[in-house]
Amino acid sequence: MNFKKLFELAKASGLEAIEITSSTAKSTSVELYHGEIESQQIEEDTTTQVRGILNGKFGVISTPKLETAHFKSIINDIKENAAVIEKPEKAIIFKGSPKYRKRTFYNQRLVDTPIGEKIAKLYEIEKQLKDLDPRITEIMSVAYAESSFVTGINNSYGLKLSAKGAYYYYSAYIMVKENDEVKTGGEIFLSDDLEKFDITDLVRKTAEDALSKLGGTQCESKKYPILLNPDSFAALLGAFIASTSSEEVQRNSSALKDMLNQEVASKIVTIEERPLVNNFNYRYFDDEGVATYNKRIVDKGILKTFLYNLETAAKEGRETTGNGYGKGGKVGIGYQNLYVKPGKKTKDQIITTIKEGILINELQGLHAGLDERSGDFSLQTNGFLIKDGKIDRPLSLITVAGNLFQLMKDIRVLSKDNKLLLNGMELPYALIKNLAVSGK
Amino acid sequence: MNKKDYLDILNAGLATGADFAELYFEDSKGKGISLINGKIETATTNETYGVGVRLLRGVKSVYGYASNLSKTNLLTLISSLAAAFNDTRAATVEELTLRKNSCQITKKVPFAKINEKVALLKAASEAAKNESPLIVRVDASINENNKVFTIYNSNGEIIKDERTYIRAFVIAMASKDGKLEQGYAGPGSLKGLSFLEEKDFVNLAKEAARLAVLNLDAKECPSGVMPVVIGNAFGGLLFHEACGHPLEASSVSKGHSVFTGKLGERIASEVVSAVDDATIADEWGSYNVDDTGMAGERTQLIENGILTNYLIDDLNGRRMNQKANGSTRRQNFKYEPTSRMSNTYIDKGHSSVSEVIGATKLGLYAKSLGGGSVNPATGDFNFSCSEAYIIRDGKIAELVKGATLVGNGAKILLDIDMVANDLELSQGMCGAASGSIPVCVGQPTLRVKQMTVGGRGGELK
Numbered sequence: 001m002n003f004k005k006l007f008e009l010a011k012a013s014g015l016e017a018i019e020i021t022s023s024t025a026k027s028t029s030v031e032l033y034h035g036e037i038e039s040q041q042i043e044e045d046t047t048t049q050v051r052g053i054l055n056g057k058f059g060v061i062s063t064p065k066l067e068t069a070h071f072k073s074i075i076n077d078i079k080e081n082a083a084v085i086e087k088p089e090k091a092i093i094f095k096g097s098p099k100y101r102k103r104t105f106y107n108q109r110l111v112d113t114p115i116g117e118k119i120a121k122l123y124e125i126e127k128q129l130k131d132l133d134p135r136i137t138e139i140m141s142v143a144y145a146e147s148s149f150v151t152g153i154n155n156s157y158g159l160k161l162s163a164k165g166a167y168y169y170y171s172a173y174i175m176v177k178e179n180d181e182v183k184t185g186g187e188i189f190l191s192d193d194l195e196k197f198d199i200t201d202l203v204r205k206t207a208e209d210a211l212s213k214l215g216g217t218q219c220e221s222k223k224y225p226i227l228l229n230p231d232s233f234a235a236l237l238g239a240f241i242a243s244t245s246s247e248e249v250q251r252n253s254s255a256l257k258d259m260l261n262q263e264v265a266s267k268i269v270t271i272e273e274r275p276l277v278n279n280f281n282y283r284y285f286d287d288e289g290v291a292t293y294n295k296r297i298v299d300k301g302i303l304k305t306f307l308y309n310l311e312t313a314a315k316e317g318r319e320t321t322g323n324g325y326g327k328g329g330k331v332g333i334g335y336q337n338l339y340v341k342p343g344k345k346t347k348d349q350i351i352t353t354i355k356e357g358i359l360i361n362e363l364q365g366l367h368a369g370l371d372e373r374s375g376d377f378s379l380q381t382n383g384f385l386i387k388d389g390k391i392d393r394p395l396s397l398i399t400v401a402g403n404l405f406q407l408m409k410d411i412r413v414l415s416k417d418n419k420l421l422l423n424g425m426e427l428p429y430a431l432i433k434n435l436a437v438s439g440k
Numbered sequence: 441m442n443k444k445d446y447l448d449i450l451n452a453g454l455a456t457g458a459d460f461a462e463l464y465f466e467d468s469k470g471k472g473i474s475l476i477n478g479k480i481e482t483a484t485t486n487e488t489y490g491v492g493v494r495l496l497r498g499v500k501s502v503y504g505y506a507s508n509l510s511k512t513n514l515l516t517l518i519s520s521l522a523a524a525f526n527d528t529r530a531a532t533v534e535e536l537t538l539r540k541n542s543c544q545i546t547k548k549v550p551f552a553k554i555n556e557k558v559a560l561l562k563a564a565s566e567a568a569k570n571e572s573p574l575i576v577r578v579d580a581s582i583n584e585n586n587k588v589f590t591i592y593n594s595n596g597e598i599i600k601d602e603r604t605y606i607r608a609f610v611i612a613m614a615s616k617d618g619k620l621e622q623g624y625a626g627p628g629s630l631k632g633l634s635f636l637e638e639k640d641f642v643n644l645a646k647e648a649a650r651l652a653v654l655n656l657d658a659k660e661c662p663s664g665v666m667p668v669v670i671g672n673a674f675g676g677l678l679f680h681e682a683c684g685h686p687l688e689a690s691s692v693s694k695g696h697s698v699f700t701g702k703l704g705e706r707i708a709s710e711v712v713s714a715v716d717d718a719t720i721a722d723e724w725g726s727y728n729v730d731d732t733g734m735a736g737e738r739t740q741l742i743e744n745g746i747l748t749n750y751l752i753d754d755l756n757g758r759r760m761n762q763k764a765n766g767s768t769r770r771q772n773f774k775y776e777p778t779s780r781m782s783n784t785y786i787d788k789g790h791s792s793v794s795e796v797i798g799a800t801k802l803g804l805y806a807k808s809l810g811g812g813s814v815n816p817a818t819g820d821f822n823f824s825c826s827e828a829y830i831i832r833d834g835k836i837a838e839l840v841k842g843a844t845l846v847g848n849g850a851k852i853l854l855d856i857d858m859v860a861n862d863l864e865l866s867q868g869m870c871g872a873a874s875g876s877i878p879v880c881v882g883q884p885t886l887r888v889k890q891m892t893v894g895g896r897g898g899e900l901k
Contacts, residue, residue, distance in 0.1 A: 064490060085483060399892075
């Protein structure tokens with residue numbers, strides 16, 4: 001799109017500079033229910049955010065209406081909004097990094113493959129699930145979704161960047177029943193390469209997830225060694241990394257604020273942000289147009305850096321780390337592709353070393369049960385009791401409680417096997433010294 | 441575009457066997473302003489503009505949306521959706537007529553003046569800050585959203601509606617000896633800025649600060665199985681999550697809910713009656729018409745423990761052979777609408793609050809809940825408490841923190857043994873398949889005979 005007119009109007013209206021960030025996604029999704037396509041969606045999603053600077057302050061509007069006739073209203077809203085801003089920081093629109101590591105991982109074949117071929121696999125997934133186990137009483141949903149997107153940034157200093165990506169996923173959710181007990185389970189497979197999808201593997205994991213929950217009981221309330229699976233580790237790690245945000249540090253609301261170059265996790269823990277690796281989350285510029293780079297946030301337990309955007313970096317007179325991400329009018333701190341360095345033992349080998357402990361597969365209620373600032377958490381979980389080096393029985397309706405920052409220091413072992421999650425994190429299993437579990 | 445254009449588009453959607461076609465045009469505008477520690481931090485405008493296209497054929501649906509509203513683009517979109525059905529035309533729409541909204545719960549309210557919002561936020565922030573020297577940070581914000589939509593459907597109807605939401609937030613954080621705790625308030629309404637003055641937002645901010653400070657010295661909550669008294673207003677979140685969601689036709693119709701096939705049966709103890717009411721004037725979860733254009737209703741869900749109705753959307757109603765009851769909702773044009781709650785609450789009972797507390801020898805008083813989640817198929821839920829006390833010998837004793845309530849929705853309904861008469865509603869956002877929508881939760885103070893409580897404070901003694 002040509003924004004020349006908008007830039008001109010902004011200048012004529014007294015704005016120092018403006019910036020337009022936009023993303024357009026085209027998505028298709030199909031859901032199968034009882035052998036028939038139950039729903040199908042076709043989406044063209046456009047979001048555009050325009051920020052302008054008036055007297056050193058940002059005014060922001062997000063709108064899909066980018067017709068010339070609407071430009072005046074856009075500029076008016078930017079001016080009205082900027083006029084009330086009081087925060088002392090000077091608004092910055094970025095002129096550009098010296099070098100960008102632009103590569104294209106966009107998989108055109110994914111988009112070109114006819115939808116019929118993609119849908120055919122849904123019938124096969126449903127059939128295999130049906131035939132697998134008589135305890136599978138209902139296939140709640142089998143779905144396919146794909147999305148291709150373009151993200152771009154344009155500003156009145158002439159910076160113009162754009163990136164293209166695509167991904168798809170297959171998912172299956174089932175209900176299983178034994179005696180009077182009902183449990184649900186599911187699995188998602190996500191990639192940008194259709195050839196990587198293995199129907200049998202998705203079916204097996206879906207069934208395992210649901211069936212393994214049957215017969216769950218509570219366990220005795222006490223402290224147990226805890227083995228977190230990658231999904232539950234991710235939930236906690238997300239909260240930990242949120243504390244490395246320079247925004248939280250500068251506001252004195254991060255528990256890690258005085259911990260730079262100090263031990264914040266066990267020696268075996270190395271955490272990297274890898275925006276430039278080849279996956280669907282690859283990003284070579286952040287939402288402020290700054291070039292991104294791969295970095296170690298925690299190196300062998302030592303906190304190496306906080307994450308900065310332009311504003312928080314300017315406050316400390318340093319360079320941004322290319323972590324300016326945000327939606328809805330505010331560029332805050334974010335990251336792409338968090339990676340925890342795996343260990344040497346497989347998950348199964350780790351289990352054999354545990355005399356009595358709990359394998360946690362799922363942590364629920366994180367938005368409420370975890371206080372990111374103090375790190376205290378009390379969360380409902382499902383999992384398995386481990387006894388004498390073996391999985392003994394499923395557990396349900398138990399809660400685990402502890403403190404996130406202590407937990408990071410109490411990581412004893414990380415597994416060799418890791419998993420790439422929907423949010424771009426790639427994590428191993430983590431064995432924690434112990435956590436308080438309340439059951440019966 | 442004119443009426444003929446809309447007819448052309450709808451009829452293109454019906455060409456391959458769909459029996460119903462709907463265009464949902466939205467042109468909404470929101471304004472948000474936020475403050476941190478007394479200084480205005482952000483002010484933003486947010487416009488939502490586009491069309492959602494829905495085709496139904498029996499119990500199948502296809503949905504698409506776009507922000508490019510040219511006739512050509514909409515014809516292309518609706519035809520690619522129609523390609524999902526490969527039959528011959530089953531319906532045609534000849535004419536479109538504007539329908540008058542059948543009830544007038546909400547009125548258009550203009551956006552508040554930006555300076556008035558700034559003044560109110562500053563007053564609230566200052567009141568919270570002045571509550572205690574231990575308050576280290578106060579965040580406050582006001583968000584308004586003027587939602588405007590027009591529906592054209594193959595029943596020949598044009599339905600227009602407009603409503604303006606306003607919601608304010610305050611979060612106060614207190615710190616001592618390296619510990620941080622917070623208190624929160626978030627009132628909302630369809631009434632405009634005057635609502636926040638009536639609700640005394642400044643005082644709510646003070647209360648939030650007071651709670652944050654109190655929580656600094658709170659002990660860790662003990663764990664175990666115990667009687668739990670759940671407070672009124674936001675305590676209703678538990679009913680919303682654990683019982684409200686499983687009463688939505690989206691899970692009932694496919695047998696994915698614990699309440700499927702239970703109409704007319706006892707699902708709760710006799711002291712429990714529950715209602716979903718979209719017709720309360722100016723209330724946060726109310727509406728004139730739902731997002732398919734059907735008038736909002738008051739639906740009795742449970743009467744004296746007996747299941748009397750579900751929340752039914754048009755599509756799932758077809759599968760259940762029951763009529764929709766004005767509860768088909770969506771966040772905006774990007775979401776296919778489905779059955780959702782409006783203002784959903786447990787109705788008031790006959791006990792007084794002091795009777796409920798007084799009848800409890802040793803247990804937990806969960807005065808306010810923080811948040812939680814539920815699996816609609818099994819009814820298993822978990823909730824955290826934002827303000828909780830231990831009850832000793834029928835009296836409210838020490839404040840505790842980190843309490844989690846764990847249980848099963850179907851079971852807990854049968855375990856409610858006392859319901860007080862202090863019904864109050866509380867505003868929130870509810871996220872589900874059709875997006876994030878404004879709803880009220882609510883209940884009077886009530887008691888659950890026994891429940892699993894999680895916490896780090898050891899055994900309750």
